[in-house]
Amino acid sequence: MAPVFSHGDLRLYLLNLLDESPRHGYDLMQALSDRTGGTYTPSAGTVYPRLAKLEEEGLVTKTVDGRKTVYAITDAGRAEVAARSGDLEGIQAGLADSVRLIADEVRGSVREAMRSLQADLAAAAQSDQEAAKSGASRASAPPDDSRTVSREQLHRADAALSEFRATLRADLRTHVARGGNLAASVVDDLTSALDEAARAVTRALRG
Incomplete structure (x- = not known):
């Protein structure tokens, strides 16, 4: 930089x-x-x-x-x-640009993290659907095998969500603690992305 x-x-x-x-x-x-x-x-x-x-x-x-x-x-x-008031105005404008850049980077990080999470969830849902449709897998697996796999995947999902929450929360708190600006638009983007991810999971579970 x-x-x-x-x-x-x-x-x-x-x-x-x-x-x-x-x-x-x-x-x-x-x-x-x-x-x-x-x-x-x-x-x-x-x-x-x-x-x-x-x-x-x-x-x-x-x-x-x-x-x-x-x-x-x-x-x-x-x-x-x-x-040198004119020079100071230019310096202040440059600092404002730096703060806006941080807000843009936070917004981009949130979007990228949510896209990655959605992709992982979609891939996991597709894999589960393919396994469920496989007659050979059903014939060779014990009756409770699908429940065991589902419980394992549930633990994976819980771990992924917990890690995402902890990482993002730490990043946001650190940013604000350092005096950074957390714009309402960034939080709006985060809320929208989370809602979209929740809808994607619901659709995958119902599919």
Whole structure:
């Protein structure tokens, strides 16, 4: 993926964050992660050298608060933020695009997972139907063999559904916890896909 911030943009965006309120280093790193929907989590080695440079330029100051170093913007820093408001608008637009990209990826993942689940269920249903129509299989199998197979397939279905639910739930929770946007359209797509899968299973069972 292309860098979220081009050359010089991170410096300006750090100033912008400090223009909102004083922050310590970890808070700045977390804010950057939140604003980019988790697509960009800078390291201390990226943020602190830029803060030191901003301090040298007289654009920020730092004070020690217990074990934390708090950075605050100066009047000169506010003047630069105001003078480069147009650049900041472009940066904000780029961050919004990153969040929308995440939403699209989540939506695509949901659709792909549901297509895969539907295909597996359809294949299993077809296999069961073919086995049921096979006279040779019925003649050689004990009376309760079909029930045994059905119970085994039921366990497989339960395991597949549980794994799908756990994986998707973890992905969604992680995405939201990182500050990502979970659009209503994504949930709508998920609900529709699940309804469609349920109908497909019902049709296969009745067929």
